[in-house]
Amino acid sequence: MTDITLKIREIATRLLQNGQVDIFMGWEKGQEEYTTRPFFARRVEDVDKLIFNEYSIHNLSNDLLKYRDGQEKIGIVVKGCDSRGIVRLLQDGQIKRERLYIIGVACPGMKDPLQAVKDNSGFFPAATSTELAKKCGDCIEPNPVIYDELIGDKQTPRVGEERFKQVKDIENMSDDQRYQFFEDVFSRCIRCYACRQVCVACNCRTCIFDEMKPQWVGRETSISDNFMYHLVRASHMAGRCIECGECERVCPVNIPLMLINQKLIKDVNKFFGPYEAGMVYIEGAKPPLSSYQENDPDNFL
């Protein structure tokens, strides 16, 4: 990983020095050895702060949205899943390819700094985990799918034999069991919207949950409003989730959001596939559920 850090610094220095980028998105070290966090270098002097280690888990592609209306050129380090986030943004017309200089890192799998902080917080029963982050165990593409420069040796996907095992378990429940399951998990939602905020596919300028006239979804933390929030969020993910797993990782009450997203991935693949979101960028190509034809079936209406 030290090699990767040095290589990233070398590229960042070059890009910032010759004015090829205005901002370089990577990671820096926090207070503890496990508290790596996002860092955006703007000057050559900042470059020494950049690091890449086993805790560089954050999907930085989402941060590009902060600059979508600007002119800045941006250098960005992406792992496999993060790079699919960039494809998502390009497909959604959120940022122009020529504004980006993408450094791809073939990802060996990450640990979760948030989990490490929680394990050491004293706020939970002791459960120190040094394993790979949960989301990395479900990884189908550790290698960047879009990049200008690639660092690191090619990695093999870590997903097990049965990719949708847990989804199938839920599908096999009775209606009542399934309702109870989702009532249990959604009832603990505190509506902090962190799942939306860290999501690269959540790039609407005005989110339905923020609209007040009319207010589509109530703001009570009640089971009905929480259900509405999660059902609407999930259905907007159909064909769009690039499986970076950030939503589930950051959830402060551990709602299994990726389980819901995976159900949609499985269904979109079944009905419109074969399809995996954000795996390849072809200019002008329209992924499933993002185009409209007059003869689309609508007999369910």
Next chain:
Amino acid sequence: MQILSKSKIKDALNQLSQNAELFIPLARGEESGFYPWNSYQEGSDRLMLDALNVLLPPKSVVFPQTERMYSFTGNGTAVEIKETFESPQPRIIFGLRGCDAAAIACFDDVFLTMGFVDSFYQARRDNTTIVAHACYQPGDNCFCEAMGINPTEPVNADVIIRDAGDAYIWESKTDKGEKLSAALGSLLENKEAKAPGLQPFKQKANYEGVAEKLKDMFEDPMWEELASTCQTCGICTYVCPSCYCFDIQVKSWGDEGYRFRCYDSCMYSEYTLMAGGHNPRSHEQERFRNRFLHKLQFFSERYGKPLCTGCGRCIVACPVGINIVQIINQVKEADTSVRA
């Protein structure tokens, strides 16, 4: 002195929950927070009294995330209030730490002083008894002492309990506390026990002079850099024991409905959205700055203390590792003379 043996803690909690809804720190499945003792599930729930703290703060006992205020019916242009939902039933928060007790003292300032009394808050607060748990072993992210709090002498406590190994020292501080002592009866024993000494803090925040200094740092370039990685989610505000911003909204159907209030977050753009469509804090950076200025400057100007009690929850739960201790120290050390 009076002590409560740890072997009798469950009996004590059962006893106290006879006459009040008792809230206690628990680890419940994936969650960690204050929950009613009468919902405790032996085996799956874990009592967190001897843990440092829990992630979700006890503020919801006196200030719930969603609280119904009143219901109404409309008749032409007239509106009739049908029912108000002030909630005066007795409650006990058992085992909250000094940081969380101090945060409730901040709520008292906001909701009960300066010429305005929030009757919904007052109904809950007046009928809540606080059993605070003195803290001697600060955690990795604790910095209450730097924010002017003595963790071994929690403020606002009706009873203070102190960990003395296999028992808690029980110190009743108020009439409300005496009532709990009486309710416990023979579960409290007269015995000598010794509380430990306060261990040093790992986090070093230097808040001295920061509120004053921030007055001249509204336009400081520091905010842009600090805010650049913030996701503007609401985690920090919702896990914060002292954040109290709320919105008042309505649900109605036909001629009837109810008003309720619910937590709001200054991290959301909708928070400052005005009726005419203008938003004075439309950018992430402005919202980020406001949160820290409210905590570290504005609240101090109005109430003489910061709106941060050093519990460390925001440091633990922030998805991108934003650290308020580091921000306090950065302000403290900033050389503003060269920036103007």
